[in-house]
Amino acid sequence: xxxARSSSPTISEVAAAAGVGRATAARTLGGxxxxxxxxxxxxxxxxxGLGYRANQLARSVSxxxxxxxxxxxxxxxxxxxxxxxxxxxxxxxxxxFDALVISTYEHLEDEIAAVNVLVDKRVDGIIxxxxxxxxxxxxxxxxxxxxxIPLVLLDxxxxxxxxxxxxxxxxxxxxxxxxxxxAAGHTRIGFVWGPPMVERPRFRRDLVDAAARNLWSDGxxxxxxxxxxDDSGLPLDPELVSVGEKTESHAYDEVTRMxxxxxxxxxxxxxxxxxxTGTLHALRDGGVPIPSRAxxxxxxxxxxxxxxxxxxxxxxxxxxxxxxxxxxxxxRRIDGEDADPEGSGSNESSGSNESSGSxxxxxxxxxxxxxxxxxxxSVAAPH
Amino acid sequence: xxxARSSSPTISEVAAAAGVGRATAARTLGGxxxxxxxxxxxxxxxxxGLGYRANQLARSVSxxxxxxxxxxxxxxxxxxxxxxxxxxxxxxxxxxFDALVISTYEHLEDEIAAVNVLVDKRVDGIIxxxxxxxxxxxxxxxxxxxxxIPLVLLDxxxxxxxxxxxxxxxxxxxxxxxxxxxAAGHTRIGFVWGPPMVERPRFRRDLVDAAARNLWSDGxxxxxxxxxxDDSGLPLDPELVSVGEKTESHAYDEVTRMxxxxxxxxxxxxxxxxxxTGTLHALRDGGVPIPSRAxxxxxxxxxxxxxxxxxxxxxxxxxxxxxxxxxxxxxRRIDGEDADPEGSGSNESSGSNESSGSxxxxxxxxxxxxxxxxxxxSVAAPH
Numbered sequence: 001x002x003x004a005r006s007s008s009p010t011i012s013e014v015a016a017a018a019g020v021g022r023a024t025a026a027r028t029l030g031g032x033x034x035x036x037x038x039x040x041x042x043x044x045x046x047x048x049g050l051g052y053r054a055n056q057l058a059r060s061v062s063x064x065x066x067x068x069x070x071x072x073x074x075x076x077x078x079x080x081x082x083x084x085x086x087x088x089x090x091x092x093x094x095x096x097f098d099a100l101v102i103s104t105y106e107h108l109e110d111e112i113a114a115v116n117v118l119v120d121k122r123v124d125g126i127i128x129x130x131x132x133x134x135x136x137x138x139x140x141x142x143x144x145x146x147x148x149i150p151l152v153l154l155d156x157x158x159x160x161x162x163x164x165x166x167x168x169x170x171x172x173x174x175x176x177x178x179x180x181x182x183a184a185g186h187t188r189i190g191f192v193w194g195p196p197m198v199e200r201p202r203f204r205r206d207l208v209d210a211a212a213r214n215l216w217s218d219g220x221x222x223x224x225x226x227x228x229x230d231d232s233g234l235p236l237d238p239e240l241v242s243v244g245e246k247t248e249s250h251a252y253d254e255v256t257r258m259x260x261x262x263x264x265x266x267x268x269x270x271x272x273x274x275x276x277t278g279t280l281h282a283l284r285d286g287g288v289p290i291p292s293r294a295x296x297x298x299x300x301x302x303x304x305x306x307x308x309x310x311x312x313x314x315x316x317x318x319x320x321x322x323x324x325x326x327x328x329x330x331x332r333r334i335d336g337e338d339a340d341p342e343g344s345g346s347n348e349s350s351g352s353n354e355s356s357g358s359x360x361x362x363x364x365x366x367x368x369x370x371x372x373x374x375x376x377x378s379v380a381a382p383h
Numbered sequence: 384x385x386x387a388r389s390s391s392p393t394i395s396e397v398a399a400a401a402g403v404g405r406a407t408a409a410r411t412l413g414g415x416x417x418x419x420x421x422x423x424x425x426x427x428x429x430x431x432g433l434g435y436r437a438n439q440l441a442r443s444v445s446x447x448x449x450x451x452x453x454x455x456x457x458x459x460x461x462x463x464x465x466x467x468x469x470x471x472x473x474x475x476x477x478x479x480f481d482a483l484v485i486s487t488y489e490h491l492e493d494e495i496a497a498v499n500v501l502v503d504k505r506v507d508g509i510i511x512x513x514x515x516x517x518x519x520x521x522x523x524x525x526x527x528x529x530x531x532i533p534l535v536l537l538d539x540x541x542x543x544x545x546x547x548x549x550x551x552x553x554x555x556x557x558x559x560x561x562x563x564x565x566a567a568g569h570t571r572i573g574f575v576w577g578p579p580m581v582e583r584p585r586f587r588r589d590l591v592d593a594a595a596r597n598l599w600s601d602g603x604x605x606x607x608x609x610x611x612x613d614d615s616g617l618p619l620d621p622e623l624v625s626v627g628e629k630t631e632s633h634a635y636d637e638v639t640r641m642x643x644x645x646x647x648x649x650x651x652x653x654x655x656x657x658x659x660t661g662t663l664h665a666l667r668d669g670g671v672p673i674p675s676r677a678x679x680x681x682x683x684x685x686x687x688x689x690x691x692x693x694x695x696x697x698x699x700x701x702x703x704x705x706x707x708x709x710x711x712x713x714x715r716r717i718d719g720e721d722a723d724p725e726g727s728g729s730n731e732s733s734g735s736n737e738s739s740g741s742x743x744x745x746x747x748x749x750x751x752x753x754x755x756x757x758x759x760x761s762v763a764a765p766h
Contacts, residue, residue, distance in 0.1 A: 051529065068500060076484065077469045082460030089486060093493065098500045101459065101484040103472060110476065117451060117481045121504050146434065248686060280690040302687070303631060307663040309692035 009050040018046035067097050069330060070118035070126040072111060073154075076103040078273065080300045080319055081129070084154065087323020088127060095331055097124070106131045112140040119143065125150045125330040133215060135160035150333035154326045157216045157366070164333065166326040166367045170217050173315050173371035174224025174271065175231075177297045180313070180373060181267040182232045184295060185381045190258050190265035191225050192251050192275040193218070194241040201238045210243075218246075221271045221299075240265050242275075251278025252285075259286045266382035267295040273302065276312075291380035301374055311376035318369050325367050392433040401429035450480050452713060453501030453509040455494060456537075459486035461656065463683045463702055464512070467537065470706020471510060478714055480507070489514045495523040502526065508533040508713040516598055518543035533716035537709045540599045540749070547716065549709040549750045553600050556698050556754035557607025557654065558614075560680045563696070563756060564650040565615045567678060568764045573641050573648035574608050575634050575658040576601070577624040584621045593626075601629075604654045604682075623648050625658075634661025635668075642669045649765035650678040656685065659695075674763035684757055694759035701752050708750050 015025035018039070025043050046052075069092050073081040085101055092099045100123060102114040108131045118126055128151060132138050138161055144151055153165035181189050195210035195218070207226065211219035222241070229236050239261060242254035251274060258265050259282065268283075270276035276298035280290075288294045290310060298305060301316035398408035401422070408426050429435075452475050456464040468484055475482045483506060485497040491514045501509055511534060515521050521544055527534055536548035564572050578593035578601070590609065594602035605624070612619050622644060625637035634657060641648050642665065651666075653659035659681035663673075671677045673693060681688060684699035 051526075068504070075465075075469075076459055077462060077465030079460060079462060079465070082458075082462070082465055085486060086458075086460045086488070089488070098485060098496060100500070100504075101486070102481060103468060103484070105469070105472070113481060117483070121451070121483075143434075274686075277686040277690060281686075284690060303657070303660040303664075304685070304687040304691075307660060307667060307691070308687075 009052050011052075014043060014047045014050055014052050017050055018042040065124055065334070066122050068121070068123045069097050069099050069327065070115075070121075070123040071099050071101045072114045072118070072126060072128045072130075073101065073103055074106050074129050074131060076101060079302060080155075080273070080317060083319030084129075084323040084326075087320035087325075088327045089323075090320070091324045091327035091331070097331070099327075104131060108132060108137055115140045115144055119147055119149060123149065124334045125152070127152050127154050127326045127330055129153075129155045130158055131215070132158050132161075133213060134158065150330060152326045152330045152333070154322060155217060159212070159216065162364050164329050164364050164366070166322055166329060166369070167217070168317055168322065168371045169368045170220035170371075171224040171227065173299075173317075173373075174221040174269070175227045176224075176373050177269050177299075177315050178225045178228035179232070180297065180375075180379060181269060181295055182228060182234065184267070184379050186265075186267040186295060187234055187382075188237065188240060188263060188265045188267070189225075189229075190240045190242070190255065190268040190279075191222065192242045192254060192268060192270045192279050193246055193272060194222055194243045195219070196246060197243040200243060201241065203238070204236050207236070207238060207241060218271065225269060246272070246274070248274040248278040248281075251275045252282045255279045255282035256286060259283075259288060265294070267297075267379070269297050271299045273298070273300050275299075280308075291378050293383055295379040295382075297373075297379065306376065308378075310378050312378045313376045314374050316372045316374045318371070321369055325369065329365060329367070392435050394435075397426060397430045397433055397435050400433055401425040448507055448717070449505050451504070451506045452480050452482050452710065453498075453504075453506040454482050454484045455497045455501070455509060455511045455513075456484065456486055457489050457512045457514060459484060462685060463538075463656070463700065466702030467512075467706040467709075470703035470708075471710045472706075473703070474707045474710035474714070480714070482710075487514060491515060491520055498523045498527055502530055502532060506532065507717045508535070510535050510537050510709045510713055512536075512538045513541055514598070515541050515544075516596060517541065533713060535709045535713045535716070537705060538600060542595070542599065545747050547712050547747050547749070549705055549712060549752070550600070551700055551705065551754045552751045553603035553754075554607040554610065556682075556700075556756075557604040557652070558610045559607075559756050560652050560682075560698050561608045561611035562615070563680065563758075563762060564652060564678055565611060565617065567650070567762050569648075569650040569678060570617055570765075571620065571623060571646060571648045571650070572608075572612075573623045573625070573638065573651040573662075574605065575625045575637060575651060575653045575662050576629055576655060577605055577626045578602070579629060580626040583626060584624065586621070587619050590619070590621060590624060601654065608652060629655070629657070631657040631661040631664075634658045635665045638662045638665035639669060642666075642671060648677070650680075650762070652680050654682045656681070656683050658682075663691075674761050676766055678762040678765075680756075680762060689759065691761075693761050695761045696759045697757050699755045699757045701754070704752055708752065712748060712750070 011025050012022050015022045018025060020039050020043060024039050071085055071088055075081060089099045104110040104114055111131050126144055126149060130153060138158060141151055151163050153163050155167055157165055157167060178189060195214045197210050201207045211222045240258060242251060244250055268279050270279050283290060283294055290296050297313045299315045301314040305312040305314050394408050395405050398405045401408060403422050403426060407422050454468055454471055458464060472482045487493040487497055494514050509527055509532060518541060521541060524534055534546050536546050538550055540548055540550060561572060578597045580593050584590050594605045623641060625634060627633050651662050653662050666673060666677055673679050680696045682698045684697040688695040688697050
């Protein structure tokens with residue numbers, strides 16, 4: 001049964017080579033209990049000589065810490081998550097933790113499998129950008145918490161779920177970007193991408209309902225767009241909100257559709273990198289120059305955006321900082337500290353609600369970091 | 384000792400709840416040996432009812448398979464590696480494997496820690512883009528192989544190290560890109576980025592030596608550039624090769640330096656995304672329009688490249704395919720099959736050399752996938 005594997009020496013073999021008892025070797029290699037310095041050095045030398053590798057599970061059982069964090073992200077090929085993971089790794093590495101990353105590509109079933117794998121691998125805590133849109137889809141998170149593994153949500157809250165979280169203020173960021181376009185004189189502003197609805201919405205309430213059922217971050221960005229229209233007294237035209245699949249090619253199709261309207265939009269606010277590149281392709285193919293015939297604001301600043309012709313105005317998310325703060329919050333939980341506010345300067349709200357299911361999480365902390373509008377040259381007055 | 388953790392029920396508790404013996408419960412939950420269907424169903428129902436979670440290590444000891452792959456990449460925030468990981472995940476997921484990704488940010492010490500963690504977590508195999516430039520820095524790889532864990536190198540070979548590998552033909556790709564610029568009439572072609580030398584090279588042999596000591600992929604790209612110059616009878620001017628730090632800002636500085644030469648380059652070949660964006664920033668700030676005053680070819684196609692003004696000619700690496708082929712090769716090794724060539728259509732060379740250290744790897748396979756030059760509008764005749 002099973003495959004032949006060359007196995008590492010046993011604790012007994014190490015003990016024999018070191019000339020100590022098995023219990024002494026086990027205590028030394030497991031990092032628990034009293035061992036004399038001399039015996040400890042003999043065991044470690046023997047272990048090294050024999051190529052003994054501590055069994056990670058044995059170590060976590062004895063010390064409670066395996067020095068690994070799990071990071072579950074939606075799509076690692078999205079530079080936003082690449083930056084976030086870099087921030088997590090920086091903080092984890094400084095504390096001697098390794099970050100194991102799993103990408104779910106926005107599939108809830110892959111997220112469930114990922115959390116189960118990380119629980120099985122005995123990570124000390126998990127940072128998660130969840131694909132779940134509601135509390136009903138979070139049994140896997142409860143499972144991790146039941147095993148005593150702390151969780152920090154990143155980038156996305158899950159309505160109805162009380163957990164530590166680090167996010168940006170998506171609604172305020174989207175509102176500020178839309179207001180920038182309104183201030184330049186635009187009254188017809190395309191929004192890419194909106195909710196994954198099958199039927200085109202007819203009324204404002206259709207969009208508000210869809211936003212509430214959408215991924216939290218996407219829904220919040222749509223609400224920020226609606227806020228800005230409301231504040232400016234501008235009417236909402238549901239034709240100017242893209243709906244359907246969240247892909248570059250669908251963004252292209254939706255923008256092409258909008259450009260063919262009797263009164264097409266004179267500006268576009270694009271809330272994701274793929275939404276933006278899809279929009280840029282559509283404008284190029286439609287012969288619509290930026291900014292003379294269409295203004296554009298994107299989300300998630302990239303070094304590409306600054307070398308575009310014209311350089312693009314972008315909402316810049318603090319990706320590294322999101323990752324760093326999430327890792328700090330998680331490590332505080334792993335250390336057994338209250339994840340209590342310490343961060344001055346960030347927009348931070350700390351809930352005092354009991355989290356359901358585990359008394360270990362008596363309070364939860366939600367950090368909301370600000371995003372920044374980086375103004376360049378892709379916004380002008382409508383022609 | 385250690386922290387209080389809520390623990391999952393033991394196998395004995397599951398056995399008691401199911402009304403079977405402990406050995407039967409262990410065989411069922413470990414997935415080995417004979418268990419009657421009735422007993423198996425009773426054990427699984429009891430395990431589910433009690434919230435029992437199979438101990439991953441126990442499972443790997445009993446079946447030899449933990450259904451996880453480790454993926455160690457240089458920098459997950461580089462979209463190239465994002466695409467590669469997506470390819471790995473696709474193939475792994477279809478076979479019921481999860482991919483645990485660790486990013487080393489090109490630090491060899493982090494790579495060593497990453498491999499150790501993956502060995503400790505008992506992954507079934509490891510895919511690795513190594514920061515090691517020579518065999519002397521690969522003790523950590525030997526360690527993994529000594530534990531019977533198969534390894535596949537990805538994107539980068541390590542000179543002197545015999546392992547399965549999936550790479551692109553970097554030298555041919557760089558040669559083709561440079562030849563494209565020569566064919567357009569350019570005789571002074573900047574190369575960004577060259578080797579991380581401190582002193583500026585004076586002779587061809589300095590560059591060839593440096594290429595051999597560089598990361599394999601970067602060295603090969605430099606050699607492809609030199610090949611194309613040689614073939615065309617063009618002299619090499621070492622002033623036109625960037626040296627030093629591999630960062631966007633250093634690429635900017637090096638291109639700015641080249642633009643100030645008495646006879647500046649009229650074309651640039653940029654071998655990394657950050658090298659390209661650094662070059663584009665420098666050209667913009669230097670008031671040098673593309674392609675009328677400078678032609679540009681980049682590496683690693685991105686959806687941004689196609690919407691630039693002008694759209695950029697790029698060497699497109701088959702990122703997804705690199706990841707997929709590496710995962711397929713690794714899974715064949717895990718299955719215990721010879722990782723023998725099966726891929727028709729790709730440029731594939733199979734070595735028959737004995738790999739040092741482990742007879743389990745009697746033969747190794749190196750797949751070399753072609754890269755493709757995607758021609759757009761950033762190359763023109765010199766002014």
